[in-house]
Amino acid sequence: MCLRAAGVPASPRRRPPSHPARPGPGDRAGPGDQLDHPHDPRPPPRPPPPPQRDDRRRGRTDRGSRDAPPHPGASDLPGTAEEIRRLRERFPGRVQALVGDDATRATVTAALPAARWAHFACHGTANLANPSASRLLLTDHQQQPLTVVDVARLRLDRAQLAFLSACETARPGGRLADEVIHLASAFQLAGYRHVIGTLWPISDQHAVDIADHIYTTLSATGTLTATGTATATVAVAVHTATRQLRDRWPHEPSVWASHIHAGA
Numbered sequence: 001m002c003l004r005a006a007g008v009p010a011s012p013r014r015r016p017p018s019h020p021a022r023p024g025p026g027d028r029a030g031p032g033d034q035l036d037h038p039h040d041p042r043p044p045p046r047p048p049p050p051p052q053r054d055d056r057r058r059g060r061t062d063r064g065s066r067d068a069p070p071h072p073g074a075s076d077l078p079g080t081a082e083e084i085r086r087l088r089e090r091f092p093g094r095v096q097a098l099v100g101d102d103a104t105r106a107t108v109t110a111a112l113p114a115a116r117w118a119h120f121a122c123h124g125t126a127n128l129a130n131p132s133a134s135r136l137l138l139t140d141h142q143q144q145p146l147t148v149v150d151v152a153r154l155r156l157d158r159a160q161l162a163f164l165s166a167c168e169t170a171r172p173g174g175r176l177a178d179e180v181i182h183l184a185s186a187f188q189l190a191g192y193r194h195v196i197g198t199l200w201p202i203s204d205q206h207a208v209d210i211a212d213h214i215y216t217t218l219s220a221t222g223t224l225t226a227t228g229t230a231t232a233t234v235a236v237a238v239h240t241a242t243r244q245l246r247d248r249w250p251h252e253p254s255v256w257a258s259h260i261h262a263g264a
Contacts, residue, residue, distance in 0.1 A: 079204035080121040083165060083211055087119060090215055105144040109154065116160040121207070124166030124183065124198075131173035131181040136166055148186040156191035161234060163196045163214070165207050170197030170260055184262050194234040194263035202258045206245070210259055213241035235261040 081099075088095045096115070098107055103122070112118055123137040135145045162184075164170075170184040184197030196214065217237035238261040245256035 077121070077123065077204050079208040082208050083119070083121040086208070086212055087215065090219055101139055103138050104140045105138055105146045105150070108138060108146065109150070112154065113156055113158065116158050117163075118159075118161070118192075119163040119165065119211075121165045121211075124164065124169050126168035126171040126173075126182060128171075128174035131179075134168070134171075134181075134183055136164070136169075136183065148181060148183055151183065151186035152189040154190035159187075159191040159193065161194045161196070162187040162192040163211065164198065165196075165211050167198060167201040170195075170199050170262065184260075188262060192263070194261065196234070196238060196259055196261055198258045199260060200254070200258055203255075206255055206258075210241050210245060210256070213244050214238055214259075217241065234263065 084095070084097050084099065088097075096111070098111060120136055125135060125137065127133040127135075132148045133145075135141065135147045138144075138146055164183055164187070166183075168182075170182050172178075172180055172182050182197070184195045187195045214237045217240050218233065221233045221237075238259055242256050242259065246253075249255045
């Protein structure tokens with residue numbers, strides 16, 4: 001088994017969505033009330049506009065966002081190199097990385113069939129008007145974008161887990177929000193049993209932190225086995241990582257509530 005890690009240090013950005021579980025009438029508002037009961041029967045609220053936050057004023061440094069800007073030029077993402085470094089350190093000899101000029105649509109899609117696990121650390125963007133055009137921004141994204149349609153056409157029989165550490169990879173279109181057309185669902189159609197995606201733009205550093213927390217749980221529980229088989233522990237890992245970051249920033253759900261698990 002090998003873990004394919006595709007990292008593109010220079011690409012676009014992400015943005016905050018709705019809180020996954022909001023207190024209802026009569027409920028006490030508190031950081032632990034809803035997240036500690038993840039199977040809330042109430043439907044999620046509509047996404048609010050992105051909050052305007054000054055991370056430096058709060059003592060943190062936002063090293064960029066993994067969401068796509070409106071022009072071809074995009075900021076560097078130092079966190080992508082750090083994510084790959086931590087993956088190699090955690091799983092020595094089992095990570096094959098496609099970085100920079102090597103991370104093209106052709107090379108990435110050609111490498112996916114040989115790996116049960118795939119980790120994308122790059123920019124991503126959701127097209128709200130045409131969700132089938134939502135994409136991961138690889139090196140050649142201006143000429144050969146990796147879109148929802150491209151991913152959904154893949155047939156990956158060995159696929160187990162896709163970790164989409166990029167902005168808005170689980171964000172649907174604006175007109176038909178109940179129709180799940182986004183990058184995370186496309187990876188499921190391609191054959192991945194488990195997909196970890198994001199609901200809105202997230203900062204580069206927080207992407208590194210939550211990925212590290214998730215892989216810590218997966219490696220500790222033996223989910224990454226010799227055959228690369230993923231189990232339902234993936235959902236538990238995402239939930240655990242979310243709670244750990246929530247404990248650090250309980251009043252800023254835009255930091256810790258972005259990542260979701262899709263699969264069974």
